[in-house]
Amino acid sequence: MLKVMLTSTLITSLAAIIVPSVQANTTLFESRDVLTPQQALGRFQWLEKCYSGLLVEVSDNIFDPTTPIPNDEKIADLKKVMLYENNTLRGDAKYLTFGDEDNANPKNWFAGKLPTTSCFQIPSDYRISAVMVTPTMPNYCTTKSRERTYEFIQSVKFSNIENTSSNTFYSNYVGDTAKIYADKSYQLTLTPGFSSAEAYPETWHVFIDWNQDGDFNDTKETLFAGVSEQATQVEITPPTGAKKGMTKMRVTMDYLGGSNDACKEVDSGEVEDYLLYVK
Structure with missing residues (x-):
C-alpha cells in the first residue's frame, strides 16, 4: 500500500x-x-x-x-x-x-x-x-468528419505531445496537453494515415483559441497548414496578447479541401481536439 x-x-x-x-x-x-x-x-x-x-x-x-x-x-x-x-x-x-x-x-x-x-x-x-x-472550458462548437474510410489523422506532434491514433470521425484528446510558452515558436507535425496502400493529398487546418473566448473566429486563430500526402510541418507562434492558461487546439484533415471554419464538418478525413497550456 x-x-x-x-x-x-x-x-x-x-x-x-x-x-x-x-x-x-x-x-x-x-x-x-x-x-x-x-x-x-x-x-x-x-x-x-x-x-x-x-x-x-x-x-x-x-x-x-x-x-x-x-x-x-x-x-x-x-x-x-x-x-x-x-x-x-x-x-x-x-x-x-x-x-x-x-x-x-x-x-x-x-x-x-x-x-x-x-x-x-x-x-x-x-x-x-x-x-x-478540472479546467473550466467554454462549450466549443462540435464538428466531425462525414467519411473516414480512406484517410485519417495518424499522428499529431507538438511541443511535448505526440499522439498516434486510428481512424475516427472525431476525437477529443483532453488528457494530451501541449505545454508552450507565449514567447516561443513550436513545430507542429501532422501525419496522415491511410486505410490502403494508396496515399492521397490531404488538406490541413489548425485552429487555436488564443484569447480563450470559446471560438476560433478571432485574428490569427485559423491557420492553413498545407496539402500533403506525407507528414507536414508548420510553425506555431502564439500571437501577441495570447491569454495564458488552458485553451483548445483543433486539427482538421480533409481530402476534399477542408474549410477555414472550425465548426464545419470535413468531408473525408478526421477532426481532433487537444488542450494547450500557454505558460
Whole structure:
C-alpha cells in the first residue's frame, strides 16, 4: 500500500478542497494530467477500487475526525466534497495527481481515470503531488468528419505531445496537453494515415483559441497548414496578447479541401481536439 506523504503545503491544498472558490495552480508537470469532470470521477473510483487506504488517509488529513467513523463513510465524504455539488458532478471537480518528491514525473506515470482500469502499481518513490481542478472550458462548437474510410489523422506532434491514433470521425484528446510558452515558436507535425496502400493529398487546418473566448473566429486563430500526402510541418507562434492558461487546439484533415471554419464538418478525413497550456 502506498503511504500518503503529505507536506504542510499539500495539507493546505487538500484542506482547501472544501472551499468551492479555490482553484489549483497548474504546473508544467501537472498540466499533462488534465481530466474532464467525468474522468476526475473515474480517477476517484479507480483509487477507491485499487488504493482505498490512500483515500482514507487523505480524508483523515482533511476532516481530522474527532470520533471514529467507518472507512467507507470517510471515502464517501471525500468523494462528495471533491466531486459533487448539490448531488451533481461539479464542473470544477477535484482529483489527485502523483509525482516524486520534487513533484516531477520522470517515469511518465499517471493514475487510472476509469473505474474499469486494472490496478497497476504506483511507483514506490511517488506520492500525492497535488490536488488538481478540472479546467473550466467554454462549450466549443462540435464538428466531425462525414467519411473516414480512406484517410485519417495518424499522428499529431507538438511541443511535448505526440499522439498516434486510428481512424475516427472525431476525437477529443483532453488528457494530451501541449505545454508552450507565449514567447516561443513550436513545430507542429501532422501525419496522415491511410486505410490502403494508396496515399492521397490531404488538406490541413489548425485552429487555436488564443484569447480563450470559446471560438476560433478571432485574428490569427485559423491557420492553413498545407496539402500533403506525407507528414507536414508548420510553425506555431502564439500571437501577441495570447491569454495564458488552458485553451483548445483543433486539427482538421480533409481530402476534399477542408474549410477555414472550425465548426464545419470535413468531408473525408478526421477532426481532433487537444488542450494547450500557454505558460
